[in-house]
Amino acid sequence: MMLVFFVLSLSVLSTIYADCLPLLYLGTDPDDVEDDHIDMKELYCTTNATHITFLITCYGEVETRKKPPTLPRNEFRVYLDVVAGWGDSRRDAPLEGADVIIEAHSQRVYRWNGKKWERKKTSTAQVEVEGNNITITCQLSDIQFEGASGDIRICFISKLEGSKEVQDRAPDSGWYTLEGGISSLTFLEISAAGLLGLTLASRVRKRLGRGLRDSEG
Ligand SMILES: [Ca+2]
């Protein structure tokens, strides 16, 4: 058993060494929208010491604007619930409890100020579209990271350009959860830098143990 863990830990380490940004799989969303180019399929997230990146994969090729920069023509938003007990709690809020919105199509970042959504003018998300994928990167400081304690909840929404109606939501209900928040991921990366390999191995062991228990239970 120990040997298996050791080998697995090594392979995890080498994967992380390779690019220093382990992609964390958040989930798959069904083929539930007629327009494949705004139909979200797989959602990922990754982070390093300073930035967080989201990856949206769609069922079809993402349509882009004609003029540079290459941004999605239709609307893609990432909703984050970073600070527990704070956020948009209006009755008609599309996502109750959200406190940050990142827009892929406009590169804008909004924060909930207690009453309404306020654009953070100093923040610009870096957005890249390639085939079926959209990557959205922003600084950790832009997403109220300093206020984060515990889990971070993430939800993605897509709309046709200018449409009032949401065409796709991923997940279909609830949120994806980044367990332990960003600090746990950042910690993973620091570990991968070779400072705390053993600690990482033990974390992987714990995680695997939990996975095994979950699959048994
Ligand atoms: Ca979908």
Ligand SMILES: [Ca+2]
């Ligand atoms: Ca969906």
